[in-house]
Amino acid sequence: MAKEKSTAFFCSECGGEFAKWMGQCPACKAWNTLVEEPVVKIKGKAHAPALQSENAPSTLQEIDLKEEDRFSAGIAEFDRVLGGGIVPGSLTLVGGDPGIGKSTLLLQVCKNLSENHKVLYVSGEESLKQIKMRALRLGDFADNLSLLCEINLTEIEGWIRRMKPEVVVIDSIQTMYAEEISSAPGSVSQVREACAVLLRLAKSLPVSVFIVGHVTKEGTVAGPRVLEHMVDTVLYLEGDRYNAYRVLRGVKNRFGSTNEIGVFEMCTEGLKEVPNPSEYMLSGRPEGASGSVTVCTMEGSRPLLLEIQALVCRTNFGMPRRQATGVDFNRVNLLMAVLEKRLGLKTGDCDAYVNVAGGMKLQERAADLGIVLAVVSCFEDIPLPESLVVFGEVGLSGEVRSVSGAAGRIREAEKLGFTTCILPKSALEKQTIRTKMELIGVSGLKEAIGYLQKLKSEKQR
Ligand code: TYD
Ligand code: MG
Numbered sequence: 432m433a434k435e436k437s438t439a440f441f442c443s444e445c446g447g448e449f450a451k452w453m454g455q456c457p458a459c460k461a462w463n464t465l466v467e468e469p470v471v472k473i474k475g476k477a478h479a480p481a482l483q484s485e486n487a488p489s490t491l492q493e494i495d496l497k498e499e500d501r502f503s504a505g506i507a508e509f510d511r512v513l514g515g516g517i518v519p520g521s522l523t524l525v526g527g528d529p530g531i532g533k534s535t536l537l538l539q540v541c542k543n544l545s546e547n548h549k550v551l552y553v554s555g556e557e558s559l560k561q562i563k564m565r566a567l568r569l570g571d572f573a574d575n576l577s578l579l580c581e582i583n584l585t586e587i588e589g590w591i592r593r594m595k596p597e598v599v600v601i602d603s604i605q606t607m608y609a610e611e612i613s614s615a616p617g618s619v620s621q622v623r624e625a626c627a628v629l630l631r632l633a634k635s636l637p638v639s640v641f642i643v644g645h646v647t648k649e650g651t652v653a654g655p656r657v658l659e660h661m662v663d664t665v666l667y668l669e670g671d672r673y674n675a676y677r678v679l680r681g682v683k684n685r686f687g688s689t690n691e692i693g694v695f696e697m698c699t700e701g702l703k704e705v706p707n708p709s710e711y712m713l714s715g716r717p718e719g720a721s722g723s724v725t726v727c728t729m730e731g732s733r734p735l736l737l738e739i740q741a742l743v744c745r746t747n748f749g750m751p752r753r754q755a756t757g758v759d760f761n762r763v764n765l766l767m768a769v770l771e772k773r774l775g776l777k778t779g780d781c782d783a784y785v786n787v788a789g790g791m792k793l794q795e796r797a798a799d800l801g802i803v804l805a806v807v808s809c810f811e812d813i814p815l816p817e818s819l820v821v822f823g824e825v826g827l828s829g830e831v832r833s834v835s836g837a838a839g840r841i842r843e844a845e846k847l848g849f850t851t852c853i854l855p856k857s858a859l860e861k862q863t864i865r866t867k868m869e870l871i872g873v874s875g876l877k878e879a880i881g882y883l884q885k886l887k888s889e890k891q892r
Pocket of ligand 1: 534535700
């Protein structure tokens with residue numbers, strides 16, 4: 432009789448299970464991600480979900496949804512990323528690099544919530560004294576917050592069932608372990624089991640659970656991708672560790688729109704909300720310097736003004752250097768190729784550096800026009816007016832293409848005192864935008880650069 436196998440291979444990216452090791456995961460095609468782990472067979476009904484008569488199927492009409500179902504976390508930026516507050520019985524994953532401020536943020540949320548909700552904070556990473564030291568920096572806490580230092584899931588489940596809190600924070604999922612599984616905490620099967628236990632608890636009690644998850648070097652939550660599939664909401668806390676600002680980004684949200692962001696600043700008393708991020712990001716802009724352009728991008732439903740800087744200078748080497756910080760390196764190369772081919776800008780023997788001031792990461796194509804104008808402004812040494820804001824996608828033929836949300840972008844720029852805006856002509860024609868700003872619609876890069884040259888000749892006169 433064939434011996435029953437006691438181990439299997441799991442993909443740490445997608446969570447797929449295979450009988451033998453392979454260099455590439457057949458399911459998600461990631462390389463070198465299969466790890467050997469014991470197969471656990473749970474006997475009996477120890478973990479059978481509670482199936483009671485109240486859990487019978489119902490029609491949509493029978494379900495009543497009240498607005499007050501959500502409750503506020505006491506931090507407006509946090510609520511906004513969640514889609515308007517915490518949903519009872521939801522499971523939220525908060526990911527981020529080590530030391531970015533996940534524990535701080537969640538302890539602050541606990542502080543606010545504990546004023547009128549029962550909250551349990553479970554830490555598998557820090558001792559009670561360490562948490563108290565952090566709490567002292569954050570201010571006064573109400574009595575409704577209980578702390579527990581525990582990594583055993585059965586114990587944690589027991590305490591949650593006994594205490595019946597409304598909100599539970601698990602810091603972090605990688606430190607939790609289930610006794611039935613023999614692999615070490617943080618391994619694929621442990622993380623998956625821990626998440627499954629918490630999911631069942633969240634839905635059956637109900638209790639809102641926040642899980643802290645560490646992020647790997649590649650930028651995904653350590654452990655299997657299935658974690659992201661299991662939870663209701665995935666939030667990422669991003670930012671440069673050496674920079675004070677932090678962005679909380681919604682990546683997945685079953686209760687609201689994704690890509691919403693909340694902006695915070697790390698201070699000595701924890702994370703402070705930044706209600707007007709554009710103003711914050713633009714502070715310290717240089718005056719009258721070439722190569723600096725303000726762009727308006729959209730982060731979710733929120734327009735955000737950022738400064739793009741470019742430095743173009745003659746190279747001292749055979750191979751020109753290109754560097755991009757905060758924007759896609761390949762996009763910068765592509766846009767410079769467009770400039771060379773369509774406008775005859777000879778940047779082939781120049782080093783080029785493009786940077787987004789403030790350390791933000793820009794992914795939206797609407798920043799293309801900003802990158803192009805910053806490069807041209809530096810190359811031709813034409814400073815752009817500080818009251819100018821631009822947005823638009825640039826195509827390979829040098830055309831400026833429309834982007835969504837033009838009205839919102841213009842409104843935000845006007846609010847911050849900008850007076851001129853260069854935008855795609857098609858976006859200008861499509862919308863009726865009432866504004867006091869001077870709107871310059873351009874259909875191609877030639878027109879946009881023409882504006883720069885007009886500025887130069889006006890200056891020389
Ligand atoms: P932490 O929340 O421990 O990070 P994570 O849980 O994501 O690993 O954040 C730790 C960092 O935050 C640490 O470098 C110190 C800084 N910090 C402040 O600057 N001010 C504060 O009030 C607190 C509590 C932390
Ligand atoms: Mg922590």
